[in-house]
Structures are given as C-alpha cells and as structure tokens.
Amino acid sequence: xxxxxxxxxxxxxxxxxxxxxxxxxxxxxxxxxxxxxxxxxxxxxxxxxxxxxxxxxxxxxxxxxxxxxxxxxxxxxxxxxxxxxxxxxxxxxxxxxxxxxxxxxxxxxxxxxxx
Amino acid sequence: xxxxxxxxxxxxxxxxxxxxxxxxxxxxxxxxxxxxxxxxxxxxxxxxxxxxxxxxxxxxxxxxxxxxxxxxxxxxxxxxxxxxxxxxxxxxxxxxxxxxxxxxxxxxxxxxxxxxxxxxxxxxxxxxxxxxxxxxxxxxxxxxxxxxxxxxxxxxxxxxxxxxxxxxxxxxxxxxxxxxxxxxxxxxxxxxxxxxxxxxxxxxxxxxxxxxxxxxxxxxxxxxxxxxxxxxxxxxxxxxxxxxxxxxxxxxxxxxxxxxxxxxxxxxxxxxxxxxxxxxxxxxxxxxxxxxxxxxxxxxxxxxxxxxxxxxxxxxxxxxxxxxxxxxxxxxxxxxxxxxxxxxxxxxxxxxxxxxxxxxxxxxxxxxxxxxxxxxxxxxxxxxxxxxxxxxxxxxxxxxxxxx
Numbered sequence: 144x145x146x147x148x149x150x151x152x153x154x155x156x157x158x159x160x161x162x163x164x165x166x167x168x169x170x171x172x173x174x175x176x177x178x179x180x181x182x183x184x185x186x187x188x189x190x191x192x193x194x195x196x197x198x199x200x201x202x203x204x205x206x207x208x209x210x211x212x213x214x215x216x217x218x219x220x221x222x223x224x225x226x227x228x229x230x231x232x233x234x235x236x237x238x239x240x241x242x243x244x245x246x247x248x249x250x251x252x253x254x255x256x257x258x
Numbered sequence: 259x260x261x262x263x264x265x266x267x268x269x270x271x272x273x274x275x276x277x278x279x280x281x282x283x284x285x286x287x288x289x290x291x292x293x294x295x296x297x298x299x300x301x302x303x304x305x306x307x308x309x310x311x312x313x314x315x316x317x318x319x320x321x322x323x324x325x326x327x328x329x330x331x332x333x334x335x336x337x338x339x340x341x342x343x344x345x346x347x348x349x350x351x352x353x354x355x356x357x358x359x360x361x362x363x364x365x366x367x368x369x370x371x372x373x374x375x376x377x378x379x380x381x382x383x384x385x386x387x388x389x390x391x392x393x394x395x396x397x398x399x400x401x402x403x404x405x406x407x408x409x410x411x412x413x414x415x416x417x418x419x420x421x422x423x424x425x426x427x428x429x430x431x432x433x434x435x436x437x438x439x440x441x442x443x444x445x446x447x448x449x450x451x452x453x454x455x456x457x458x459x460x461x462x463x464x465x466x467x468x469x470x471x472x473x474x475x476x477x478x479x480x481x482x483x484x485x486x487x488x489x490x491x492x493x494x495x496x497x498x499x500x501x502x503x504x505x506x507x508x509x510x511x512x513x514x515x516x517x518x519x520x521x522x523x524x525x526x527x528x529x530x531x532x533x534x535x536x537x538x539x540x541x542x543x544x545x546x547x548x549x550x551x552x553x554x555x556x557x558x559x560x561x562x563x564x565x566x567x568x569x570x571x572x573x574x575x576x577x578x579x580x581x582x583x584x585x586x587x588x589x590x591x592x593x594x595x596x597x598x599x600x601x602x603x604x605x606x607x608x609x610x611x612x613x614x615x616x617x618x619x620x621x622x623x624x625x626x627x628x629x630x631x632x633x634x635x636x637x638x639x640x641x642x643x644x645x646x647x648x649x650x651x652x653x654x655x656x657x658x659x660x661x662x
Contacts, residue, residue, distance in 0.1 A: 152606075152607075154418055154606055156417075156418065164414050164418060164493065166606060166607075178606075178608065193493065194493075195413055195414030195415070195492050195493035196414070196493035197493065197495065209495075211499055211502065212417075212502045212503075212506075214452070214498075214502060215498065216495065216496050216498045216499035216502065217495055217496040217498060217499065229495065230490075230493075230495050231490060231495055234495050234496065235496070236448075236483075236495075236496035236497055236498060237448070237496075237498065238447060238448055238474075238477075238483070238496075238497060238498065239447075239477075239483040239485070239496065239497045241481065241482075241483075242483070242485065242490070242495075242496060242497065245487070245490055248491070249487065249490075249491050250486070250487035250488065250489065250490025250491040250492075251487050252487070
C-alpha cells in the first residue's frame, strides 16, 4: 500500500460509490487516502489523476454503472482498473451523446470545425 | 463572533409580506431610457435600477418587471420610458401604487431630453426619500424569509461541499417555517425518478415530472446539455454527475411544487423554480443564458436573499435582493476573499460537518437579513437580466396575485 508521506486525499460522498474525487492532483503511482462516507483505506493511482477528477475504487467491467452519490452517473465504456482515472475516455453519459466526443483533458469540443 | 439575530426589524408591505431592505427602484421600459434611468439613480442611497431592453413588449418580461417592482424589499418605484415603446411605464407605476407603494412615472420624450429628465427624476427621489423613512418597522424571523439558490462556475467542490451545505441550510430554513426556492431544471437531467420522489403530494409530483420532461425535451431539441468545457476540465464527466451535484442544493425537504418565474408563493416550504421557456411558435428560445438571469427569476418570486454557489469563483451581485456567495473551494475563497461571503470547504478537509456548516450559513442569512451587507451588495454589484422569453404565467389556483 501507499506510503503515508505521499498520500493525497480523495472524497467519497456515498458508501456505495465505486469512485472518489481527488482533492489535489495525484501523480501516476501516487498514494491516495479515502475520506468521506464508508470505509477509510488507501490505494495507489494507476494513472495521473487531475485535481477534482475521479479515481476508480474497484475494477469496472465495460457497461458497468459508475456510482457517485450512490447513483449512476454514467457507464464504463471499457474495462476500468481500480486506481485508474475515470473520465470522458472511459465513461459515457446515458443521455448526452456529445460529451463522449469532448477532449478528456480540456473538455473542449472536437466536433466543431474552425477551418 | 457577534451575536446572531433571530428576530430583526423588517419593512411591512400591504400584501402581508415583509422586506429586509427598503429600496427605491428605478425601472426603464426600453434600452432607450436606460441611460437616463442609470443617471437618475447614480449616487442616490438605497436606489437600484432594473429594466427591459426590448421595444416590443413580451408578457414574460412585463410580469418580471411588475413582480420585481412590487418585491418586498422595494418601497418606491420610479418608472422611466422613452415614449414610443410598447411597454407602458404608466401602467407599471399604477400597479405599484395599487400595491401601497410610492410610485411615479415619466417619459423622456415629454420632458425634453436627457438633462431635464435626470433632474426631474432626482427631484422625485429626493421628495420620496422623506416618505420612505416614515415607513414603520415590524419584527421578522426566518419564518418570514424567502431564500433562493443558484449555482454557477461549478467545479468538483460544488457537488461535494458548496451545494450540500446550501442543502443543509435550506433544510434548517424550512424547519424554521421559512421558504426556499432552487432552480436550474436543465441541471437535473437524468434525475427524473429522484426529483419526482421528492414531491409532497400527487399534484407536486405531476408538476415535477412535467417540468423534467420539458427540460429534457429542450436539451434534446437544442442538442445541448447544461455542462460546459470548464465543467468537464474540472472533473465532471457526465450531465448526470453534474445534475446530482446541482440537486444537492435542494436539501432533503419535500418539494411543494414547480413554479414559473414571477410567481408569488402560496405558502412556505421548498419549491422548484422553472425558468425553462415553454414551447412556442418561435421555438424554445434559450434557457439559462447566464447566472444573473436565473438569479433575477428567483428574485421575481419574492426571494429576499439569494445564495449563489460557485466553485471557480464569480464577481456578480444582484439588485433588489442581496446575493450571498458560497464556495466549497478553499483556494477560491482565499484567492477571491473580497468577493466570497462563505467558505463551505471545511468538511472536505476534516473540519466541521455539513450540518454545522449549514447552521453557520443560516446565521449569515440572519445577519444579512438584519441589515449586514453581503460582499457583492457592499461593492454595489447589481447584475441582472430580463430576456425575451415565452413562458406561461402561473396557473396555480392557490397562487397570490403576482401584481401586489
């Protein structure tokens, strides 16, 4: 498990959630300490997690519901490993198709031509 | 820590409502008389300006002007028209007078232009100030208060701390017999079942389902959901995720019903304001063009104060009803402390509970209601927007008359 010197906080709103929100940027491999509702434990990030973004707390199969506030916020579009960054590249809305095409890092649209 | 007032002195209005401020409102009825209205109000104490820019009138905008001109925080109204527009300054002034307030109107074309109009307006304000000071005071408490909530410039802390703390504040306000109004139906997409389950009775549940369906139809029709590149960059992945965070500001009380803009609420409790345009031959138009539009709509329903939750930070205010800015982001609070009223980030960092922060926010509400200026109010911020919009007036049988 992660060493206590490098632990970054992540907040889980509901005990049933399978992701948590990091409160500071976590480097690839960095240690994360869970806060909020449910069990308190530490895990390692498998990728860089930007500040305010989500880290998976368990493996999620393609099509599996991503849970926040104890409710579904979207579906995994591929296998997401525990500790991985969860965002537009591996999770989609059940309603808003366009958001799946946005740049995962900047949120900027990729489907509008500026030529 | 100064003592928190639980009873304070307000201003009684003839319709039974009480104000926390005793403002004079200068209203322009078209963009062409806006400059004169602003010059009339310049350097006048406790005087605010609102108006509608369009020359062609719009029933929604007229209802907004009337409900804002008879808001409980307003004691007197000066309505200024150019003279050739559709919206009638005289009719607005007549309505305000019938509500028991001091009112006057004039047309710039009748008075001979800019300079003479400004002089005439300022003379009326000076004469009115004396009369406004004579209005007796009455005791007020949380049970008399109507408080709105709006969010804007959201980041990942808004759904973790800012909105949940406002939700706890609303729970306590409603427990104390007060009234809470939240809005942004387009930010509740994906939550139909959850929203409907919060309805207090069958009629409220039907209104929530209908309001949800209209908002989702709107988003599908315009192929745009209420999430921006900044929201995604900040860590929000789907509209469902943003919606759950936004809905947290409603707290946990039952929802009494869904109301359109400019509705006077029939009784206290938690209400949902619908600002989404209704379908019309000109199609929907735009909804939520900016944060100030939603705040203006909340104030049109009688909100004395509006809580504005912003993770990324904002520098807007509001005329008529003070805006209180709440952030769940400790960095934003530090960076913009002269603009932010309340730091709700404690529970994220192991300091305090959501309930405790909610209580602290209720205390701030009481102090502002008792006269302490909020930070945007002290700056003199007065952003507002009344756009052209097609929305049906309230059809509730038990609604009060929005015009008095």
